[in-house]
Amino acid sequence: MEPRYCGQDVLRCIICDSAANMYCEMCHVHLSKDCIEKHFSDNSTGHKVIPLKQYLSTLNYPKCSSHSSKHCELHCEECDVPICTSCVASGQHLGHKAADIFERKKEILKRDLKELEESVLPKYQEAASLIPVQKDDLSKRSIELRIALVKQGDVLKREIDTVIRNMQSEIDVINSQNLLILDKKEDEITSIINEISQAIQDLKKLLDTNDVCLLDKYKSNNEKFRMSPPKVVVSIPNLQPQLIDREQLRKQFGSLSPLRTLLDVPCITDIPTENKSLRSISCLSDEQFWLCPYNNTMKLYNHNGKVRKSVRTKSGERLVDLAAKQNGDLFYVDANDRSINILSDSHIMPLVTLKGWIPRGVCCPSFGDLLVIMDSDDKKQARVARYSGSTETQSIQWDDKGNPLYAFGEIKYITENRNLDICVADSGASAVKVVNAAGKFRFRYSGPPSTNKESFYPRGIATDSQSRILVADNVKNRIHVLEQDGLFLRFIEDCGLHDPWGLCVDTRDNLFVTEKYSGKVKKIQCYN
Numbered sequence: 001m002e003p004r005y006c007g008q009d010v011l012r013c014i015i016c017d018s019a020a021n022m023y024c025e026m027c028h029v030h031l032s033k034d035c036i037e038k039h040f041s042d043n044s045t046g047h048k049v050i051p052l053k054q055y056l057s058t059l060n061y062p063k064c065s066s067h068s069s070k071h072c073e074l075h076c077e078e079c080d081v082p083i084c085t086s087c088v089a090s091g092q093h094l095g096h097k098a099a100d101i102f103e104r105k106k107e108i109l110k111r112d113l114k115e116l117e118e119s120v121l122p123k124y125q126e127a128a129s130l131i132p133v134q135k136d137d138l139s140k141r142s143i144e145l146r147i148a149l150v151k152q153g154d155v156l157k158r159e160i161d162t163v164i165r166n167m168q169s170e171i172d173v174i175n176s177q178n179l180l181i182l183d184k185k186e187d188e189i190t191s192i193i194n195e196i197s198q199a200i201q202d203l204k205k206l207l208d209t210n211d212v213c214l215l216d217k218y219k220s221n222n223e224k225f226r227m228s229p230p231k232v233v234v235s236i237p238n239l240q241p242q243l244i245d246r247e248q249l250r251k252q253f254g255s256l257s258p259l260r261t262l263l264d265v266p267c268i269t270d271i272p273t274e275n276k277s278l279r280s281i282s283c284l285s286d287e288q289f290w291l292c293p294y295n296n297t298m299k300l301y302n303h304n305g306k307v308r309k310s311v312r313t314k315s316g317e318r319l320v321d322l323a324a325k326q327n328g329d330l331f332y333v334d335a336n337d338r339s340i341n342i343l344s345d346s347h348i349m350p351l352v353t354l355k356g357w358i359p360r361g362v363c364c365p366s367f368g369d370l371l372v373i374m375d376s377d378d379k380k381q382a383r384v385a386r387y388s389g390s391t392e393t394q395s396i397q398w399d400d401k402g403n404p405l406y407a408f409g410e411i412k413y414i415t416e417n418r419n420l421d422i423c424v425a426d427s428g429a430s431a432v433k434v435v436n437a438a439g440k441f442r443f444r445y446s447g448p449p450s451t452n453k454e455s456f457y458p459r460g461i462a463t464d465s466q467s468r469i470l471v472a473d474n475v476k477n478r479i480h481v482l483e484q485d486g487l488f489l490r491f492i493e494d495c496g497l498h499d500p501w502g503l504c505v506d507t508r509d510n511l512f513v514t515e516k517y518s519g520k521v522k523k524i525q526c527y528n
Contacts, residue, residue, distance in 0.1 A: 127229035382406035
């Protein structure tokens with residue numbers, strides 16, 4: 001924008017560029033007194049020059065295209081055109097709703113300005129703020145991977161020097177590719193932020209003007225910014241070491257796991273069910289899943305929403321949580337009689353009945369045990385217990401300093417990550433708590449750094465094949481995606497989620513989400 005049109009500069013003459021003190025209503029230009037005659041020299045008729053102060057203090061309505069002697073002070077809502085009083089009297093707009101053109105445009109400007117400042121710009125700023133964090137983590141993970149490669153190389157010594165150099169080159173290439181992706185996305189987001197910032201400045205300037213002609217020409221451009229900011233997640237592959245075999249040294253040394261990037265716009269499929277409300281979900285296979293409704297009947301569905309099996313709880317009381325095993329068995333929690341039960345071939349057998357504790361959530365770890373998150377009867381404590389059959393083999397309740405790891409509260413969900421971490425969505429603490437397999441505290445997540453002042457409402461929790469942690473936030477209607485060490489990667493949002501609650505992931509990393517009140521299950525394809 002030229003300096004003479006900036007809000008901090010005086011209005012300039014269109015001819016001599018000195019301070020303007022006159023205004024031509026026909027040409028809509030600013031003039032100095034000395035340039036009035038030069039302006040008239042084009043032999044045009046109809047020039048009407050008035051003092052600039054008079055123009056700035058008077059509403060300048062556009063002339064009516066149908067009635068040249070009239071000015072358009074109204075805007076026809078149905079026809080979306082400016083009209084004058086003669087247009088109204090002519091009957092051409094009979095029955096149409098007309099509004100004051102000045103007030104109407106001002107309201108549009110205010111609404112667009114509010115949306116840009118309060119909704120659109122913060123999303124892009126948040127997306128931009130996450131990229132430097134991802135860059136730092138990318139560098140950190142690259143260093144960690146290179147160290148792991150060197151350690152493995154020390155075992156094989158000279159025989160694997162060539163392999164080490166080759167694989168380090170692969171890492172460097174991947175790292176360079178990822179940096180290029182992040183740099184490109186950062187440039188794109190920065191460019192959009194600049195556009196939004198300029199639009200905000202322009203809107204503020206229009207809000208301060210009385211030039212209805214300028215206001216009437218304004219058309220909202222907010223639509224181009226409403227789509228969520230482009231997101232990108234990159235990751236460094238993990239080293240997968242193998243036993244040494246000189247004949248197949250390259251293969252035995254290990255391979256870099258393929259990168260799977262998250263889609264900017266996930267693919268959503270609605271799976272309707274006949275339930276009025278839902279809690280948990282657990283994938284039995286890539287074609288079927290178990291549902292835990294807010295009643296006493298657990299149901300097995302296929303991906304078309306057809307019920308394959310329906311089984312009532314043994315007590316006849318409502319379900320709290322469930323978890324399916326790959327062998328087809330299903331564990332479910334009945335909080336009313338404090339039992340964890342196993343459903344096998346339509347037969348229900350009690351596995352554990354707790355005393356002094358109320359079970360809240362359950363999951364089936366990779367090694368065939370059972371993990372249960374529970375609250376105490378005195379409403380002061382919470383813990384995780386591991387069971388082998390009906391025998392408790394591990395209790396996780398305190399950190400190294402003797403402080404409680406988990407808060408008392410009815411809503412809790414639990415899962416085990418691929419790296420054997422135990423992840424708990426602890427609603428009472430408004431956090432996700434993660435410990436390793438030995439029960440040693442690793443990290444706590446209470447929301448991304450850019451939104452740490454917002455409340456976090458964790459519900460269902462799941463992990464994928466890359467050890468990423470996914471957490472449902474039913475109040476904000478979104479899914480938080482975390483790296484295995486707790487780094488926030490992104491949200492899955494703006495995809496029609498309403499009250500997301502239960503989560504599970506199939507072997508293809510498709511995410512299944514239950515909506516608490518709609519009775520729907522959403523299948524979300526998150527990865528390329």
